[in-house]
Amino acid sequence: AQSVTQPDIHITVSEGASLELRCNYSYGATPYLFWYVQSPGQGLQLLLKYFSGDTLVQGIKGFEAEFKRSQSSFNLRKPSVHWSDAAEYFCAVGAGTGTASKLTFGTGTRLQVTL
Amino acid sequence: GAVVSQHPSWVICKSGTSVKIECRSLDFQATTMFWYRQFPKQSLMLMATSNEGSKATYEQGVEKDKFLINHASLTLSTLTVTSAHPEDSSFYICSAFPGLAEGFTDTQYFGPGTRLTVL
Numbered sequence: 001a002q003s004v005t006q007p008d009i010h011i012t013v014s015e016g017a018s019l020e021l022r023c024n025y026s027y028g029a030t031p032y033l034f035w036y037v038q039s040p041g042q043g044l045q046l047l048l049k050y051f052s053g054d055t056l057v058q059g060i061k062g063f064e065a066e067f068k069r070s071q072s073s074f075n076l077r078k079p080s081v082h083w084s085d086a087a088e089y090f091c092a093v094g095a096g097t098g099t100a101s102k103l104t105f106g107t108g109t110r111l112q113v114t115l
Numbered sequence: 116g117a118v119v120s121q122h123p124s125w126v127i128c129k130s131g132t133s134v135k136i137e138c139r140s141l142d143f144q145a146t147t148m149f150w151y152r153q154f155p156k157q158s159l160m161l162m163a164t165s166n167e168g169s170k171a172t173y174e175q176g177v178e179k180d181k182f183l184i185n186h187a188s189l190t191l192s193t194l195t196v197t198s199a200h201p202e203d204s205s206f207y208i209c210s211a212f213p214g215l216a217e218g219f220t221d222t223q224y225f226g227p228g229t230r231l232t233v234l
Contacts (some may be wrong), residue, residue, distance in 0.1 A: 024144075034222070041124075041224035041227060042121060042227055043224075043226050043227045043228065044208070044210075046222055046224075079226035090158065090159070102149070102161055103149075103161065103223065104161070105159045106158060106160040107157060108156075108158060108159045
């Protein structure tokens with residue numbers, strides 16, 4: 001069965017600093033990988049996804065993630081964090097075929113941004 | 116585009132009563148909808164997969180007689196928590212998949228969630 005590990009429960013960064021959120025997955029085949037952001041009162045918003053091809057994926061809001069098969073990782077990065085980035089971030093892996101595959105989520109990383 | 120709504124956003128009910136939560140895709144037809152449950156400070160756990168016109172597929176450990184799912188149309192799925200008890204209190208989130216509809220990415224779009232509190 002697939003699984004996702006987000007080792008950091010809570011991260012605090014200063015506004016303008018760089019950010020890296022870690023994600024490790026376990027899946028037997030080529031995974032579909034996703035990063036979502038959850039803000040209070042709003043649904044999960046897709047930041048970016050990886051299905052195949054270039055292992056460096058660009059997303060919305062200036063985020064990017066790099067798929068490293070050898071490390072089973074899909075870490076999320078942003079070069080300069082804005083206060084509005086404070087939220088809960090979830091990494092997810094999709095199992096099965098197709099993009100409607102069932103998602104397994106990590107436990108999330110709460111990002112706090114200090115001014 | 117790609118708006119998914121849930122109603123109600125929060126609900127409080129007495130133990131033993133049933134509660135219905137609606138999930139609607141407002142600007143696309145959803146071939147598949149998913150229902151998740153999220154406990155405080157925990158991850159989302161998939162409960163069931165719902166396809167229009169067919170029975171829902173439940174994940175292992177999810178009681179299908181307790182969590183009734185009806186996907187009546189391509190834009191509406193409902194989750195009914197029957198005979199709710201305090202342990203059913205949680206945050207329920209749905210997602211909808213538009214398939215290859217033009218103008219949408221082929222991923223799930225999530226609703227804002229419904230907070231259920233059972234007294």
